[in-house]
Amino acid sequence: MNPAPDELLLEERLPWYVNGSLGPEERAWVDQMLARSPAEGARLERERALARTVVSGAAVAAQDIGLERVRAAIRQSREKPATASRKGATGRWDWLFSPRLAVAMAAVIVVQGAGIAWLSTRGTTADDGLRSVPVTDMRTLRVRFVPGATEERIRTALQAAGARIVGGPNLVGEYWLASPMTSVEEMRSSLQASGLVGSMEADPLGPH
């Protein structure tokens, strides 16, 4: 026999009754239902027991858990721009600030950027085997390619992953990739295997 609608509704509302988040009207209705018979009271007690189990079984940690690591990461992100703009740095990291390296890096970025821009404009042609699908219908990854990645190698890797570029680069040189055919997981593992991606993060919101 199927339970009466009132019983189903009571069952549905009991968790919120126990956690105290029901509105006054719904709460009064549950009170009324519970007063009908001892069986309903037992049902309430069962829900409370479950609540106690959930609370007592929860993992416990110190209030400072992870705090030092977060602070260190914040400090690091603040120091990075300061270090990069520092003039007259000395020591074994001098080469990082040398004009020659800056020119070389700029050249890599220009070549890579041009190639990637070209790829992103032609990503939906039939010979790629990719359908033209709105970005919002797909799952997206935000990636940064390694400095030595050439346009040709990136194109091969994207084809293997069934992915195409749908946005970017942003201020830190990241691109958004999407795939209408494969899952984010498949896309991620395929790109990881290519060795061309320095950082990669799922980004359900897509380019923004």
Added chain:
Amino acid sequence: MSPIDEGEVHRLFARVREADEAAFTELHRLVARRVFAFAMRRVQDEHLAEDVVVNTMLQVWNSAARFRGESRVCTWILGIARIKALEAMRTREPQHADIDDYADVLVAEGGDGESALERWQVARIVRGCLEELSAVQRECLHLVHYEDLPLADIAAVQGVPENTVKTRLFHARRNMRSCVEREGACT
């Protein structure tokens, strides 16, 4: 879990939006334990759960200025934690907690003889059943009974319609009941 002081969270968060590091430290101390407990429901690994706390709080710091106030701050933070936990899960297979881990908790509850043993056994069974639930069902029960969140907030954290939350909760409670009955414990 003792209820969180929402007013205090909002006051601190307003300062965090102005990049006040001292306020961020205080906010971290208020919410990090909750983020950890929540993450543990899904990742079931203390180190991974700590990573989730770190990544979540970093994102809170970095995105605070972009928070539009469409939900409570705590709900927003738990929503971030959920995404970070999902990302963390991709890096490692889920590991199940050893049921013996609960022994020290139960011993600390005190009591003696058969009644203590019986309580220990019942608690062990119920907690074991909780571990058998799917991650989303466990997470749902956590949000209801540990965070005491209303239905709309849980839907926001899990990124699903309210009816989906109701369905998940319905199945979670039904699975708990049948598991407990199967194991022969009375709660």
